[in-house]
Amino acid sequence: MARLHSGMRLLHWLALALLIVLVDQFTKLLIVGSMQLGDSRMVTEFFNIVRAHNSGAAFSFLADASGWQRWFFTGLGGVAAVVMVWLLHRHAGEKLFCFAITCVLGGAVGNVIDRLLYGYVVDFLDFHWVALHFPAFNAADSAITLGAACLILDELLRVRRSR
Numbered sequence: 001m002a003r004l005h006s007g008m009r010l011l012h013w014l015a016l017a018l019l020i021v022l023v024d025q026f027t028k029l030l031i032v033g034s035m036q037l038g039d040s041r042m043v044t045e046f047f048n049i050v051r052a053h054n055s056g057a058a059f060s061f062l063a064d065a066s067g068w069q070r071w072f073f074t075g076l077g078g079v080a081a082v083v084m085v086w087l088l089h090r091h092a093g094e095k096l097f098c099f100a101i102t103c104v105l106g107g108a109v110g111n112v113i114d115r116l117l118y119g120y121v122v123d124f125l126d127f128h129w130v131a132l133h134f135p136a137f138n139a140a141d142s143a144i145t146l147g148a149a150c151l152i153l154d155e156l157l158r159v160r161r162s163r
Contacts, residue, residue, distance in 0.1 A: 010088055017102045027124070039051050040126070050124055074116060078112060084102075084108070088102065096157070097154045100150035107144035122138060124138055
């Protein structure tokens with residue numbers, strides 16, 4: 001019975017990861033279908049919707065490499081996804097930890113899909129303030145960032161409980 005309950009929790013987390021992937025891919029399809037590369041639409045004084053392509057990793061790391069990075073980051077994302085599903089299965093009852101891993105999983109899969117379909121990741125959220133300009137990002141990146149923050153919080157709470 002415990003194994004069945006654990007399996008249901010795993011399905012719950014995987015369904016949330018799928019929802020993240022669907023939201024990410026839907027928003028990217030809206031951008032790809034309505035904007036050309038480099039287009040920008042001002043929303044507020046500090047926020048634009050843009051169409052940008054990132055063939056690298058976070059903050060365009062390795063974006064100027066010769067193309068090998070597409071397959072490297074795709075493979076890395078695939079391996080990471082397998083590890084994260086294993087972690088979800090192993091720790092299915094740990095809500096904050098699993099929420100964090102689920103966010104990272106959904107975001108990673110969303111960006112891997114882009115790499116497979118286009119050879120780059122579609123970014124479109126562009127925040128800036130005076131002379132400061134944050135690199136454009138997407139819904140998958142937002143989920144990964146939320147997941148990373150929750151992993152840090154989970155660890156801080158775990159350390160606090162162990163004292």
